[in-house]
Amino acid sequence: MADKAERPAWRGLVVPAVFTLIGLVILISLGNWQVRRLAWKEDLIATIHTRVVSEPVSLETALAAWKKTGDIAYQPVRVAGTFDHSHEFHVNSTDKGEVGWNVYTPLVTDDGHTVLVNRGFVPYDKKEPETRAEGEVEGPVAFVGLARTPLAEKPNYFVPDNDVSGNVFYWRDFATMAKQAGIAGDSGLVPFFVEVREMDVPGSWPRGGVTRVTLPNNHLQYAVTWYGLALTLVGVFAAFAWTRLRRRPEGAEPSVSK
Template structure:
């Protein structure tokens, strides 16, 4: 490299460094702001859940009216009566208290002939087969209380595996596919939401009810502080570098 080329290369290196640093600073500020927005969203969600779950259970007809009017029945306490169709249960991959297994979604035949998918709760991998937990397969008419849950119209994320209805394993709650593969009577009407049964629903022990996640982690403030802290540190480094340049002969 000649003496004439050296200053030019030095300027190019400086411009590249400054440009990269500014881009990184913008990204860090964006991430911090995004986490602040997520913080407000999570706080509103937790407040909504807390207010709803403390209310008295509503008749199923009221939950249906809410679904028609607002499309949001999540976490409203509800009650329903009917008879389980155990042969049509669907299995949703899940974890419970550190153990892997399945949530058992069983259609509840209502008095008017329609069906409501009830998440009866968790069973370990080795109890997926209903014949290994017959004590919990209630044949009599039942009254179920729990929390209503919204349907999902699409897979929540590309990282979620595709459902495997042929193996009766679901990774996201596609209620249409669950109903279509459950062997229900042709033309059967299935309510467009779910009911998560509480812990009193299964006197036989399995499935383990009351599995709805209510206490959700809220770490967005820490994440926001981290991103803003990194942005501040980077800004400090850039400021110190410019200050040294101004003082350099």
């Protein structure tokens, strides 16, 4: 039976090599995923920047584009109609470092469409309409807004559930707002939000122009991090293997020159 000390040193590297290989596959896959996300984000940012400076289109044109492609996010749209202040919704938000609410109100157009409009931001203590009565504009209004695609579901688990009965929303739930306003399933319901870009409002509240058109893009940094960890893992394994292979078997006598 061969002595344990005489077994090749490389045999002790098999298990660490397998785990190192698995780790490399995971880290490189994460890096590749971030590279793909980088390309997607850069394309999205370019699209947003192109659209927000384009000429506003009519609501009818925006609806036709939506039906054709389903993608008109950040397209400037001309809107005219009358607000239905009896069905106002409040979405928790921040603007210029201040915590407050974005005010969403249905607007009925002359041709029978209903648009869920984000009229803009109000401070936390102006959630209730009576605290900013001047801004509850009656009668016909006209403005230019940006089309925004509705969210199909809560963005992530960290976002609280909406308190519908308390009219406190943490994410813009289009379907629930439409249902609460009594316009769910209405053939005239415009299937996207419009966010006011600029509008003269008595008393200054709500304050329009809250759409964020600058998106964070850290995917290159994340990709470099994952690839860097992969290289570090290779270096750690190489150092471990070099040390293991140079180690003299226990009990072995050094060679003596004759």
